Amino acid sequence: MIITLTTDFGVSSPYVAAMKGVMLTINPRLQLVDITHAIPPQQLRQGALVLADTTVYFPPGTIHVAVVDPGVGTSRAIVCAEIGDQRYICPDNGLLDRLAERQRPSKMVQVTAPQFFRPSVSPTFHGRDIMAPVAAHLSLGIEIEQLGPPLLDLVKLKWPGVERMDNSIQGEVVAIDSFGNLITNITKAMLAEVPTDESVSVRCDEHQTQGIFQTYADQPPMTLIAVVGSNDQLEIAIVDESAAIMLGARVGEQVEVSW
Numbered sequence: 001m002i003i004t005l006t007t008d009f010g011v012s013s014p015y016v017a018a019m020k021g022v023m024l025t026i027n028p029r030l031q032l033v034d035i036t037h038a039i040p041p042q043q044l045r046q047g048a049l050v051l052a053d054t055t056v057y058f059p060p061g062t063i064h065v066a067v068v069d070p071g072v073g074t075s076r077a078i079v080c081a082e083i084g085d086q087r088y089i090c091p092d093n094g095l096l097d098r099l100a101e102r103q104r105p106s107k108m109v110q111v112t113a114p115q116f117f118r119p120s121v122s123p124t125f126h127g128r129d130i131m132a133p134v135a136a137h138l139s140l141g142i143e144i145e146q147l148g149p150p151l152l153d154l155v156k157l158k159w160p161g162v163e164r165m166d167n168s169i170q171g172e173v174v175a176i177d178s179f180g181n182l183i184t185n186i187t188k189a190m191l192a193e194v195p196t197d198e199s200v201s202v203r204c205d206e207h208q209t210q211g212i213f214q215t216y217a218d219q220p221p222m223t224l225i226a227v228v229g230s231n232d233q234l235e236i237a238i239v240d241e242s243a244a245i246m247l248g249a250r251v252g253e254q255v256e257v258s259w
Contacts, residue, residue, distance in 0.1 A: 026136035052098035180242025
């Protein structure tokens with residue numbers, strides 16, 4: 001059985017190892033996969049995007065544990081949901097928003113059954129003491145319904161909108177990947193009737209490039225370039241460098257495509 005982990009703990013964090021230790025103690029036969037531990041701290045939208053863009057590629061029945069949890073220890077719920085052929089355990093704080101938008105969960109419960117928790121639960125580390133052991137017990141064959149009462153709806157996030165005008169599209173940077181590429185909320189479908197040659201301009205803050213290319217290698221090193229990435233979203237990159245660092249760009253920067 002595969003369990004994946006997605007957190008904002010950081011790549012060198014011992015907290016990830018603690019969660020893995022809890023799960024392996026309950027089910028030593030688990031296959032644990034790290035999706036990423038480099039979600040920027042408390043950035044729920046980026047966590048939601050990562051889950052939506054990666055978890056659908058795993059085998060049916062995979063359990064995904066996501067811990068981006070600025071409300072840990074508060075009254076926020078912990079949810080276990082079945083979406084498509086995948087299962088998810090995470091805080092009910094919007095992390096499943098993008099997934100549930102694409103496909104409505106077939107099962108959802110609020111995780112409240114203490115017999116599946118660690119004997120002592122820290123108010124600041126529910127990932128280790130609730131979500132990790134619950135995931136491990138789920139991998140041993142318990143039913144989702146045993147974890148708690150039905151949950152009727154999920155917490156939703158506010159997402160930035162995209163504005164389309166006659167000769168321009170205005171969006172923004174919604175994520176930055178590990179290469180420093182700026183991922184926007186402008187999709188391939190929105191660009192379907194937009195020219196890709198040098199008559200189109202892509203601007204991020206005061207930085208501008210001409211044309212939308214197919215690959216990063218279409219331009220020489222150190223060139224600012226716009227491409228449609230593997231997740232069908234417009235990206236702004238600097239060939240062989242980090243656009244985030246070189247441009248000083250952050251999530252939320254305004255992006256305009258005009259022609």
